[in-house]
């Protein structure tokens with residue numbers, strides 16, 4: 527056999543293998559697509575409590591949120607927050623939720639001047655308490671780019687607009703309003719619980735959440751679980767899903783700040799050392815970049831989320847099943863942002 531024919535033979539075999547591979551992939555995709563149960567319901571727990579609001583209560587709820595949005599509790603940085611607005615917010619919730627603040631089963635404490643801790647006493651002291659969290663502050667909102675002024679709480683086409691409607695005054699008001707209305711209906715919980723409302727979540731939580739934690743820790747409080755601000759009902763955000771999707775956040779991606787410092791004797795540009803401090807740092811940074819944390823996408827509760835969504839958008843989900851990667855795994859890439867600060871002796875690098 528000549529060398530040319532031999533190469534042609536190898537090429538043909540390769541093409542055959544490739545086609546075979548593609549065929550298997552397509553077959554698996556179709557199989558997965560048509561055997562995946564549609565609209566699987568995983569949650570089979572007890573029925574949700576019946577919630578009936580009078581129209582007057584509905585108006586109260588709406589007005590409570592609008593009023594909260596109008597107080598500009600803006601956090602710019604840990605050093606710059608609108609303390610006037612935070613104080614005003616404290617007065618506001620006292621006025622709007624009178625039962626919460628006068629109930630004999632609720633103890634209210636102000637923590638670190640602007641944060642709030644409520645202890646709701648349950649009838650059965652042997653049950654471990656749980657805790658509900660929300661935060662009062664919002665990120666700045668310059669009026670440019672907004673259809674309505676960001677602190678107006680204006681209602682348009684059935685929606686209330688404004689900074690904080692989603693993050694996180696809807697939670698603050700939702701939790702307090704629910705408690706207020708339940709108290710009105712004679713609610714007495716069996717299990718105790720706490721409500722923690724922090725005032726500096728957007729800029730660290732060092733003063734609010736952490737001081738609340740310290741207080742609970744000093745009392746030896748152990749919690750059954752904590753429920754914090756979750757995700758939103760997204761409409762048109764998950765590709766291919768036509769209906770709104772209520773996402774339940776079960777975890778949040780964390781971040782780490784590293785301070786890398788290299789100490790090198792100072793030199794002169796006429797006699798550069800073989801290895802400069804910037805070179806050493808660059809190598810360290812590069813090594814960090816090459817060693818990201820492991821990608822655990824697809825092994826947590828997000829798997830059941832995709833299963834739930836599978837009935838809505840089969841192709842994307844089945845693709846994900848096949849390869850355990852999805853369009854969303856793009857989001858998983860670890861993002862490194864760099865800030866360099868160059869000194870005389872030290873080169874300090876921040877990993878944000």
Ligand SMILES: *[C@@H]1O[C@H](CO)[C@@H](O)[C@H](O)[C@H]1NC(C)=O
Nearest residue numbers: 597598600608610611612614
């Ligand atoms: C801070 O909040 C108050 C209302 O409590 C408001 O009148 C004032 O304009 C706000 N300050 C800034 C800088 O936004």
Ligand SMILES: *[C@@H]1O[C@H](CO)[C@@H](O)[C@H](O)[C@H]1NC(C)=O
Nearest residue numbers: 784785786787872874875876
């Ligand atoms: C980083 O570490 C150096 C050396 O220990 C220290 O001098 C510097 O203040 C630190 N920078 C920050 C922002 O913590």
